[in-house]
Structure formats: C-alpha cells, structure tokens
Amino acid sequence: MRRCVAPLSPLISSSSSSSSFLRQAPWRFNIWESFTTVIGNRVYDLPVPEDNTPFITFVLGGPGSGKGTQCEKIVETFGFRHLSAGDLLRREIASKSKDGSMILNIIKDGKIVPSEVTVKLIQREMESSDNHKFLIDGFPRSEENRIAFERIIGAEPNIVVFFDCPVEEMVKRVLNRNQGRVDDNIDTIRKRLKVFEALSLPVINYYSQKGKLYTINAVGTEDEIFEQVRPIFATLKVSK
Ligand SMILES: Nc1ncnc2c1ncn2[C@@H]1O[C@H](COP(=O)(O)OP(=O)(O)OP(=O)(O)O)[C@@H](O)[C@H]1O
Ligand SMILES: O=c1ccn([C@@H]2O[C@H](COP(=O)(O)O)[C@@H](O)[C@H]2O)c(=O)[nH]1
Numbered sequence: 001m002r003r004c005v006a007p008l009s010p011l012i013s014s015s016s017s018s019s020s021f022l023r024q025a026p027w028r029f030n031i032w033e034s035f036t037t038v039i040g041n042r043v044y045d046l047p048v049p050e051d052n053t054p055f056i057t058f059v060l061g062g063p064g065s066g067k068g069t070q071c072e073k074i075v076e077t078f079g080f081r082h083l084s085a086g087d088l089l090r091r092e093i094a095s096k097s098k099d100g101s102m103i104l105n106i107i108k109d110g111k112i113v114p115s116e117v118t119v120k121l122i123q124r125e126m127e128s129s130d131n132h133k134f135l136i137d138g139f140p141r142s143e144e145n146r147i148a149f150e151r152i153i154g155a156e157p158n159i160v161v162f163f164d165c166p167v168e169e170m171v172k173r174v175l176n177r178n179q180g181r182v183d184d185n186i187d188t189i190r191k192r193l194k195v196f197e198a199l200s201l202p203v204i205n206y207y208s209q210k211g212k213l214y215t216i217n218a219v220g221t222e223d224e225i226f227e228q229v230r231p232i233f234a235t236l237k238v239s240k
C-alpha cells in the first residue's frame, strides 16, 4: 500500500508507547510498509512500520568521521530518532550519576565503557520514545557491545551505515571540532583510533558479512556525503 502523507512526524508517532517491542524476536521486525512522504516539494519513499516495531540503524565510523553531522541530516529529512551513545554517556557525566566518574575516566582514556552501562542507557531512550525509527550513533564499538545489545534489547539492527574516512581527515576534524570535549586531543585521538581498528572494525566486518552494511565515502562536503546517505533511507522498503 502507498500513501501520501505530510508532514513526517505524524507518520512515526503512535498512540501506543508499549516497550514490549524491544523484547520481540528479531525476525518479527520485518513488518514494514512503504509510504510516499512529501517533505517540502520533494517526495521520498520511507520505511514506515505497520505497528510499533522498531527500525534500528547502527551508525558507525571512526572518531570524527562525521557520524553525528550526518545523523542530524537524516533526522531532518527522514524523521529518525537520533541516539548518540557518546552523548548519552556524556549526559551521565554531566548529571553526576553513580557511573559518571567511571565513564569520564574511560572517555579520557579513549577506551570503551562497559557494555551493560551503555546498553541500559540506549534501552531507556528506546523504551521511552514514541518514534520507533532509531539511529544509534557510535555503538556498538566492539563485538562485546554488539552481543550485549542483542541480549539485552533482543534485537538486531535492520541496517548499518559505516562512514569510511581516512585517518588524517578524522584527526584534522576532531582537532578542529572545538566543542570542549575531553577526548578531542591528540593523545586521546591516537588511543581512540587504535581502539577503533582493534575492536570496532570487526563489528563492521560482521555486518558486512551479514549483508547489512552500507559504506559511505566520508570525504567531501557535508552535503556531498549526505547525497550518498539519502538513497539508503529514501529507498528502504522491508517486505512483509
Ligand atoms: N564532511 C565534512 N567535512 C569537514 N568537516 C566535517 C564534515 N563532517 C563533519 N565535519 C566536522 O568534523 C567534526 C567531527 O564531526 P562529527 O562530530 O559529526 O563526527 P563523529 O563521527 O560524530 O565524531 P565522534 O565519533 O568523535 O563523535 C565536526 O566539527 C564537524 O563539524
Ligand atoms: O558505545 C559507546 C560510545 C562511546 N563510548 C565512549 O565515549 C567516547 C566518545 O564517543 P563518541 O561516539 O565519539 O561521541 C568514546 O571514545 C568512548 O570512550 C563508549 O565507551 N561506548
């Protein structure tokens, strides 16, 4: 069935905010319809759930590869809910929660926060969201993260988008970011790059082998890169 609807938000909000969708088996997440949606004067095909089953996109890439920047564009254009794992962890630090100082030390050191901590933060956001189309940015960062997500959330990503960026470009972007992040310094960047290569690349390879990976060449202007990203979301149709 195809429908023409605008604006975007009513498509994805729902009257029921049951959290039970997170406990459904992954193979039940393929119940989607394609709707045609008008945004401004453009028409896009969007994946729209028949019910409240989630559509999960993992957004991966090295430090400074542009994940957060492109997620903002996907949100604007396709109405996803953006969950940046790093932002959720930084919020824990800012709120001085019981895990705050442990998280701060790990982030300063460029290492990975224990999976249970990060997955619980993601779970809380997913369960309280009326929007069930998720961009999970910067997670999973290791095979252990990935397995913990599958165990605790009971779901796998529908797709995985990987921003493939040369190291020199990532370093340049992070050093110019100027957002006061404790990990945006050359020593921590070096550590993050090592962790990315050793622990995150295996996750990317895993999803490549499962046929879920979309690789984006992350060099170019933000708009040029988004023109590679757009068709992934514009043409997504998951059959019943
Ligand atoms: N295509 C681009 N060209 C130049 N600079 C960019 C581009 N995309 C993003 N940037 C800039 O690079 C910096 C890093 O981008 P962003 O924060 O989106 O990366 P990230 O992958 O989320 O990084 P991290 O993993 O460290 O959170 C930001 O200052 C952003 O404005
Ligand atoms: O799943 C995650 C996500 C992030 N971290 C830690 O936070 C920093 C910053 O993350 P960004 O995605 O770059 O904002 C990262 O280097 C890790 O130390 C994490 O442990 N687990």
Ligand SMILES: [Mg+2]
Pocket (backbone or CB within 6 Å): 067, 068, 084, 086, 138
């Ligand atoms: Mg980011």
